[in-house]
Amino acid sequence: MISTNQRFYGEVVEGLSATPKYLQSKYFYDKNGDDLFQRIMRCPEYYLTRCEEEIFSLQSHDIAGSVKSYLKDFEVIGLGAGDGSKSAYLLKEFLNQKLADTYYPVDISANIIQLLEENIPKDIVGLKVKGFHGEYIEMLRNIRQFSNKRKIIFFLGSNVGNYRPDQAIRFCCEMHECMNAGDLLLIGFDLKKNPQVILDAYSDKQGLTKxxxxxxLTRINRELGGNFKLGNFDHYAMYDPVSGACKSFLVSLKNQQVKMGSDFSADFSPNEIIQMEISQKYSIEAIDVLAERSGFKVLGKFYDSKKWFTDCLWQKV
Ligand SMILES: C[S@@+](CC[C@H](N)C(=O)[O-])C[C@H]1O[C@@H](n2cnc3c(N)ncnc32)[C@H](O)[C@@H]1O
Known part of the structure; x- marks a missing residue:
């Protein structure tokens, strides 16, 4: 079996050898990346967290009511759980209504899993928490072997937007394969809206996204022996309102060679980009097509008051 570090190294080499160059956004989340993302969630331009938090703070009772009509005694999986602050509203509701008393957060960040295992049982007394550190689908398979109870998966925060639409279909099909018929998925989507609002969320004034x-790059330097000079790169975000793709890039400011250990180097010309992240924005029609193509039945949609974000309840049929 290859180690996490070998996989990280292999995928960075693959991305920096491609044309155009890319790095996978799942590697953003080391301890410092987790802290930066939590600061992004609180920054004025990043509306996504506030919208989804409004949904959970005001509608958890209604969401639990919908869930209850399909599942009565179940366990909760938090896929890409992050700080878990929004999930906590619904987890409390499930516990109070005696619907679920077990939560399995899944995250690629070991730091996040450790924090959740420490903090959630203090915040939600009576909830059993067992974290799974690793990648989404591998961990869903592990959880399936670990417990065969009915499940609801939370896939919140528009994490699905980190896949291109064609990849999102494949990913939802893979999730579907890891579920039993009748299991539920609560999945968050950031909706298309004024393009400037979207672009500002990914190019905040404080420079947190940068x-x-x-x-x-710092993580690659530390963990993989890289020698990226951060001052030689700038951040650039763009949003295409037609496709709904919001993309982040790093731009090389000069001719430079970057090494990683003694065996790998990548040459950059001035203005050459590294593709870093996609955050796909959806129309309601595109969400319904995604559900249908990946084998889910749409049971409900919950919106914030501006209708900028939606959490959708799907069922594996
Ligand atoms: C954008 S944050 C959102 C967190 C949370 N869902 C929320 O709404 O606040 C994405 C989270 O997913 C995790 N993540 C990203 N890619 C992952 C992958 N391939 N497998 C497991 N976790 C992943 C990250 O570590 C991070 O905690």
Whole structure:
């Protein structure tokens, strides 16, 4: 079996050898990346967290009511759980209504899993928490072997937007394969809206998104023996309102060679980009097509008051 570090190294080499160059955004989340993302969630331009938090703070009772009509005694999986602050509203509701008393957060960040295992049982007394550190689908398979109870998966925060639409279909099909018929999925989507509002969320004035992107270069330097000079790269975000793709790039400011250990180097010309992250925005029609193509039945949709974000309840049929 290959180690996490070998996989990280292999995928960075693959991305920096491609044309155009890319790095996978799942590697943003080391301890510093987690902290930066939590600061992004609180920054004025990043509306996504506030919208989804409004949904959970005001509608958890209604969401639990819908869930209850399909599942009565179940366990909760938090896929890409992050700080878990929004999930906590619904987890409390499930516990109070005696619907679920077990939560399995899944995250690629070991730091996040450790924090959740420490903090959630203090915040939600009576909830059993067992974290799974690793990648989404591998961990869903592990959880399936670990417990065969009915499940609801939370896939919140528009994490699905980190896949291109064609990849999102494949990913939802893979999730579907890891579920039993009748299991539920609560999945968050950021909706298409005024393009400037979207672009501002990914190019905040404090420069947190820039730091978040550059932090991956720092991580490569530290963990893989890289020698990226952060001052030689700038951050650039763009949003295409037709496709709904919001993309983040790092831009090389000069001719430079970057080494990683003694065996790998990548040459950059001035203005050459590294593709860092996609955050896909959806129309309601596109969400319904995604559900249908990946084998889910749409049971309900919950919106914030501006209708900028939706959490959808799907069922595996
Ligand atoms: C954008 S944050 C959102 C967190 C949370 N869902 C929320 O709404 O606040 C994405 C989270 O997913 C995790 N993540 C990203 N890619 C992952 C992958 N391939 N497998 C497991 N976790 C992943 C990250 O570590 C991070 O905690």
């Amino acid at each position: 730091d978040f992107n550059l932090n991956l």
